[in-house]
Amino acid sequence: MYRSGAVMAWNVFKFCTALRGLGSIMILLVLGVVGVSYYAVVVSSYFPALTNGGLDSLVALVVLLLFHALLVMLLWSYFSVVFTDPGSVPPNWKPVVDEENGDADLLAGSEFSQLAGEPANSRIRYCRKCNQLKPPRCHHCSVCGRCVLKMDHHCVWVVNCVGALNYKYFLLFLFYTFLETTLVTLSLLPHFITFFSDGEIPGSPSTLATTFLAFVLNLAFALSVMGFLIMHISLVAGNTTTIEAYEKKTSPKWRYDLGRKRNFEQVFGTDKGYWFIPAYSEEDIRRMPALQGLEYPSKPELDGQEF
Structure with missing residues (x-):
């Protein structure tokens, strides 16, 4: 039985190591999708249409302006998530103590450890892997190998943990990705329809293939990102994270709401x-x-809440 548990732990460790190795690949994949979309929308479709005159030129100008504006915000948000530390526990951090009651004003749960010398009713969050105290809403990330402040999840797409200091940037990345991929999908939809029509289609085979690929990729991303965006909007509305939403699923009230x-x-x-x-x-x-x-x-009446 012990041997089986050891093997499982070893496999999980290998999985976390593999996730760390995906870093440059995922960034290149994101930039690859952006590059394909840019070629299909700007280079081969709407930039040449600027010289057509009339309504075609006006539509092309609007699409190009929106595309580049959203692309700038998307990349700005994306690299902000990638390069912003989500938040680490400061060295020698100690919890805030309620001097009147002598209790640490922190959440309690299955991962908490009772520290020697503390009152019987005092529970202080402690990470056995980092061997340090844990602030409220902090969790240990097995991929990063450290405790992350207000950890939401480890995201392979941004090659980083999503936590207190970069959660807003992650939400903006989802928001602008949804808008950009939706714009690309709608702007390439006429070309996609023409692709399956019997009429003559302008452009080389490679251009048509790139346009088709860009449409399919952006449609898939728009639909998937929309689901994640809706989920995170609901989490923000309740002032919770993905991890906390799972942990408090049996609790009727949430102290941070x-x-x-x-x-x-x-x-x-x-x-x-x-x-x-x-x-x-x-x-x-x-x-x-x-x-x-x-x-x-937090709500004072729920300060002692456990889940």
Whole structure:
């Protein structure tokens, strides 16, 4: 029985190592899809149409402007997720203690460890793999091999964990990817229909193949990303993460649910001018501890909630 458990743990470790090795491949894949789409929409379809005159030129201009604007925001958001650390536990971090009750104001759960010298009713989150205390909403990532602040999940597409410091950037990446892939799908739809018609189709075989591939890839991405976007919108509305949504599935109430408006601000900040770009205002960073991933406002009546 022990041998079987050891083998399973070893296999999981190999799986995590393999995920770490996918880094450059996934980035190249994303850039490859962008390149194919750019060639199909800009180079072979709408840029040449600018010289047609009339309505064709106007439509081509609008498509090209939208395509490039969304592409800039998509790539900006994507590389912000890739290169932004999701948040690590500071060295020698210790939990905030309620001096009146003598209890650590932290969540409790199956992974928590009772530390020696603490009151019997005090539960402090502790990571046995990192051998350190864990802030609220922090989880250990087996792929990264460390604890991540407000960890949502490890995403192979961005070659990084999605956590407190880059969750907003990840959501914007999904948002702009959905808009961009939808635009590409709609702009190439007439070409796709013509592809199966009996009429004469302009362009070389390689151009037609690239257009067909771009349409299929962008349609598939638009549909799949739409599902992820809807899921994460619901998570933001409830101020929870993917991991927390699973952990609290039997709990009727969630201590960090402060209402949709405040829940949204816990991720995107209060400055509306920064809501749609992968950055935060200095004012929000200064006065909103939740954006740093260590402290989170909660409902006082649910501070002792466990799940």
